[in-house]
Amino acid sequence: MLDNMKVLSFTHFVQGPAASQYLADMGADVIKVEPLNGAYERGYGADSVFIDGLSATFFSVNRNKRSLSVDLKNPRGKEVVYSLIREADVVLENYRGGVLDRLGFGYEAVKAAKPDIIYASASGWGSSGPMAEAPGQDLLVQARCGLISVTGDMETAPTVPGVPIVDQHGAALMAMAISAAFARKLSTGVGTRIESNLLNAGLDLQAESIAAYHSGRRGADRFRRDHRLASWFLPAPYGVFRLADCHAVISLGGDIEKFAEAIGNADLIALADDRMANRDSFMKILGEELKGWTYERLDAALAPHGLWYERVQDYDAIRNDPQVAENQCFQEFDIGASRATVLAHPVRYDGAAPALRRMPIDLGGDTREVLAEAGWSAEEIEAMVEQGVINPGSARQAARSS
Structure with a gap:
């Protein structure tokens, strides 16, 4: 080109x-x-x-x-x-x-x-x-x-x-x-x-975040949030959770009431009406609930509803990820007698x-x-x-x- x-x-x-x-x-x-x-x-x-x-x-x-x-x-x-x-x-x-x-x-x-x-x-x-x-x-x-x-x-x-x-x-x-x-x-x-x-x-890199902060006349207190919440300007659930066998992220997407029902926690259902105002409480309850879950259980609960979640992978996992392979993301070549x-x-x-x-x-x-x-x-x-x-x-x- x-x-x-x-x-x-x-x-x-x-x-x-x-x-x-x-x-x-x-x-x-x-x-x-x-x-x-x-x-x-x-x-x-x-x-x-x-x-x-x-x-x-x-x-x-x-x-x-x-x-x-x-x-x-x-x-x-x-x-x-x-x-x-x-x-x-x-x-x-x-x-x-x-x-x-x-x-x-x-x-x-x-x-x-x-x-x-x-x-x-x-x-x-x-x-x-x-x-x-x-x-x-x-x-x-x-x-x-x-x-x-x-x-x-x-x-x-x-x-x-x-x-x-x-x-x-x-x-x-x-x-x-x-x-x-x-x-x-x-x-x-x-x-x-x-x-x-x-x-x-x-x-x-922060175009959306800075526009929301200054256009909304926000203050630094807005950044304070539950440690699991990945972004200051998005409602729960949007963050990283520790499961029994791995870490996983849960993002926005799908029906929040279906999400709360799929998790099966009545307290989450009660907080679902305003996930921005209730975000810290929502994340804390969800975080405690998911500690005992395996990723297999999370997958079985959320997949049928088209909800957004993913396992947190390390570099060893991405090297063997089938989608990474499909996308041809890696290249290898020789330098001397070694492989890069x-x-x-x-x-x-x-x-x-x-x-x-x-x-x-x-x-x-x-x-x-x-x-x-x-x-x-x-x-x-x-x-x-x-x-x-x-x-x-x-x-x-x-x-x-x-």
């Missing part, structure tokens, strides 16, 4: 690499521009997981890209990069504000060389304002944007989601924006300056997930190929290797998809 898009990705860690991975999955030619010692996430592994020296963080967000390793501070290295910029549609970066400007690759400089460029910057807080220069990282943003406060309870246990969801959402928003700008460029020939940030992404597992692109196009075409396992492994395509001669490339301007990699075994 994006086969004609060429992207230079000056990105590291998760937000930027994940954004460019979405584009690469959809067919864009994404060249990951890395320093001579490699992108940060090559050396940082989630839970210290490395396969044949490559971090799980790196191979989870850099699928289907090519790796170019170059010294951005070297004048010859700058010539190399600008030769690629002149052929690119998109420059994507998530360096701290001002870094690329100091290196000579800021927006104005790049636009002067390539007037129709799509220049996309992803930051923590935004490019202006009191937080512009502050470190911007997923957990910090979750705290500042209110997400932690509403996930738990400020008085007892503000709760952090178990994964960096703002990074991933910010990446998806950036990929969406770049795709829209590319469509505009194809129809008008005009480039776009795109700016996204994690703070806005964190707020965007990642999530596939989340969207299906004409019934299939985009293929895993390549993985930039080797730092700079595509440098020679990329530069040759840009018109550099073999002699020029080898001279820059000798001078330490570029790192051509060590030709390690390529990833093989399955």
Whole structure:
């Protein structure tokens, strides 16, 4: 779908690499521009997981890209990069504000060389304002944007989601924006300056909640609720319950009177008329009732009425989930003599997930190929290797998809 898009990705860690991975999955030619010692996430592994020296963080967000390793501070290295910029549609970066400007690759400089460029910057807080220069990282943003406060309870246990969801959402928003700008460029020939940030992404995750809170003139006391209730703005039952053999969630949906009757507790039936006003009492009674239930019993009681519930699964369970298998959610590939597992692109196009075409396992492994395509001669490339301007990699075994 994006086969004609060429992207230079000056990105590291998760937000930027994940954004460019979405584009690469959809067919864009994404060249990951890395320093001579490699992108940060090559050396940082989630839970210290490395396969044949490559971090799980790196191979989870850099699928289907090519790796170019170059010294951005070297004048010859700058010539190399600008030769690629002149052929690119998109420059994507998530360096701290001002870094690329100091290196000579800021927006104005790049636009002067390539007037129709799509220049996309992803930051923590935004490019202006009191937080512009502050470190911007997923957990910090979750705290500042209110997400932690509403996930738990400020008085007892503000709760952090178990994964960096703002990074991933910010990446998806950036990929969406770049795709829209590319469509505009194809129809008008005009480039776009795109700016996204994690703070806005964190707020965007809470669109319904924030609209209800401020439009309804609510106060912080509204967040106080039974610990089982998953959301401050939804009535009971909507939350997580401990059963005798597992945890399960029960959500809104179906006839509440049928639900109360199916549970068989008269006190619930009495509270069903106003589940918002009575939500804490409803959740407490239901929680106590379900402690002795098995999931099999819950399933038998609620399924006939079309009510909404689900078992809480861990990562071992999802690996064997038949619906996850049907949706082709996992991909596996070789790194050296070992096998890596990642999530596939989340969207299906004409019934299939985009293929895993390549993985930039080797730092700079595509440098020679990329530069040759840009018109550099073999002699020029080898001279820059000798001078330490570029790192051509060590030709390690390529990833093989399955």
